[in-house]
Amino acid sequence: MGTAPAAQLDEAAFLELERSFSGRLVRPGDAAYDEARRIWNGSISKYPALLAYCTGVADVAAALESAKRTGLPVAVRSGGHSFPGQSLCEDGIVIDLSAMNGIRVDPENHTVRAQAGVLLGALDRETQHFGAAVPAGIVTHTGLAGLTLGGGIGWLMRKYGLTVDQLLSADVVTADGTFVTASARHEPELFWGLRGAGGNFGVVTEFEFRLNPVGPMVLAGPILWPLEEAPQVLRFYRDWITDVPDELTTIVVHRKAPPLPAIPPQLHGRPVIAVISCYAGDIEAGQRVLRPLREFGTPLLDLCAPKPYLQHQSMFDPSFRPGWWYYVRSCDIERLDDEVIDISAAHALRITSPLSTCNIFHLGGAVARVGEDETACSGRDVAHTLNINGNCVDAEGFDQARAWARAWWSALEPYHAGVYVNFLMDEGADRVQQAYGDDKLRRLRALKKEYDPGNVFRSNQNIAPAA
Template identity: 80%
Template sequence: MGTAHAEAARADRAAVQELERTFAGRLVHPHEPAYDEARRIWNGSISKFPALVAYCTGVADVVAALDCARRGGLPVAVRSGGHSFPGQSLCEGGIVIDLSAMNGIRVDPVHRTVRAQAGVLLGALDRETQHFGLAIPSGIVTHTGLAGLTLGGGIGWLMRKYGLTVDQLLSADLVTADGTFLQVSAESQPELFWGLRGAGGNFGVVTEFEFRLNPVGPTVLAGPVLWPLEEAPRVLRFYRDWITDVPDELTTVVVHRKAPSLPAIPPDLHGRPVIAVISCYTGDIDEGQEVLRPLKAFGTPLLDLCVPKPYTQHQAMFDPSFPHGWWYYVKACNVDRLTDDVVDICAEHALRVASPLSTGGIFHLGGAVARVGEDETAYSGRGVGHTFNINGNRTTAEGFEEERAWARDWWSALRPHHAGVYVNFLMDEGADRIEQAYGAAKLRRLRELKREFDPANVFRSNQNIAPAEWPQGA
């Protein structure tokens, strides 16, 4: 080992030893039995080996971990739920700042707000807020971390009624790379507040969020209606026309896949290729039945599971299809409309799916999402009609490359219709795709903000925005 490397190693050891003296949470080193579990994340296809995993208990621990990384010259990754597709909540040879122990939730039912720490998972948040008949728009898998979802935008079952998760954000507590603690809102640090709402992981560690709450449920009209996948062209053309005038109370997702082996699905349908329109109507149940009547009556459905149910039950519907440890790959894009060409591409490529775990999903946007001005948040794509999420999934490495190729081929066929991309659905795809997520004008603004709050690009284990004057993607 050369002199420079030896000095760097000593600096690392000294910084970690100092952290051990001051840290209130749990530190997991590579030599410990708990290490392999500590470095696991939701996407089983990602394997990285950090030098240290720091389970923080509060802001002081976050500041101490960042100070250790700075003094030791170590890279940093921030982990809340660990649910990102590309595994950016891990880093090689650095410090993982794990926030999972910071999971407090405080609901104020009078003022309809909630404060949630950065380690909160969506299911826990829904449980607390639904006790009061309230909710925030959030994602569609309950073991997703609130922090990562929010900082990228946050699409889900309530978005057409109430907007994105970031549209309900009132304030955030943030620790910057140099350990400065900031309370960020529209009144305090308005430009940073703009950037947090869609590109937030680039500017610091958010330790706590404050959200506006909305009346929801506790019962919603929700669930899938299934048809044979061979009927996809007819179903999609009907669906395209039907959603043109549905009310904001209704959010839908179209899914192409092989029917999963779940108790609610008859055994003779398990593994059968299907197209499903999954609905969530947040409003009067009788009115919702009238809105959904044309969908339920179209053609000859194989199965209709769209019924009144608790909102929390519907939120957990996708959980069995996206458990921890499977191998996940996603290709994503936005499209403006489901044109005949888009419909035909979907029908063709969906029929080629091999894995019973892979899915091709289409989220219907619009409604409240589109009523927020494009320049009001860093999140981009307010005016697009749909977001595609094409998942090539396996339980292990066996067959994974084939599923990745299937997802890429479908995405590539849609290329003439691409209209940006939702940043939370990106893999590690490079600077061009990040620019597609934000647009050139917003990216320039974000890079200026990055230069102000993270000029050394400490927070780069993310969909990274380089500081202004750096080469983007460096």
């Protein structure tokens, strides 16, 4: 937790920036300061010296130049949704991109351009108007930029791949203020690095994505069983997913049933295991694929039904509200073998907070058809990513929830096979190395030396420049 800012942007430097800046500048003492420094994860409290709300590339370059002149650290914020709160920095300049939120769909060329301040829900609304989507995330108030630059897993990934697999080009302001557009043809090495480690090389101001046909209706929703039946459900699930089509993406969730209108009151707070599905294809074909899952055991509740894709995309929003306290430990695993299942089932029964969850994402499909070396994003061949969330409304019970998440993660340590970089907390260089592997990390460090030799962009899962 931070304290009141020790470093200040002196008045002369502030006035110099103000003259060349068209957006809003917020600093300590301003009425808007306390609200401006809040982010999605309420457990993070930092005190920047200045928050610069940029309206375009010129503002971004001006803010970077001010940071260079004053020597203050820099953080970049779009949606402010990172678990460790790296979109803020203590005593530095926050380059806030939230006002840069334009979206332009090109239906003829099946592409969309989105500025870096866009949130996933806004992107989904615009693209669904044209019967299309960019595979991107599972919570609509997530920032598109941070999600994309780390990889981007979501409900369409097995059919179309990760968010970075749709990226055609990216506009970037580098550490020295240079504007470049990176694509497969122009600055290809930078384009490679942006797709999985992008926050390290500059401020991405705009993205161009390939669009994919989706919806408007999908077959989607959760099926719930008592948490005591988790070992049986997970063993069935493991075998069932071996030959499901790529149109189906599933997430297994362990938690206490939330008090949502769709869930009967008698189930509220009951520990459950749920398999949440999204079948992005023919509804009747999806019904056939999902029938074995729906008929397994005696589910407490089956809410899987045809619904608008936009509705399904927002289903997790009530469970991850802005301002709650979040802590995550994550790992990739090769498969759900019996030991992993038994460990997970045992730790799930120890959930205390009604907001804590463990989500098991099923990968494969189109994710695995992209070569491991084609993008900086790693883990193409793993079967699952586990996201163990120790969450609370506020500080009450948070220490216990964190300890629960750490214990589950530690028990699975013999089975770890890497980690998805967007699910890292502030865990140090060794964990960043695990996210990319030795060969990619060497390549990324060389790229960092070329584009950010002074490590200006270090409020992230940091890659140090090569010596």
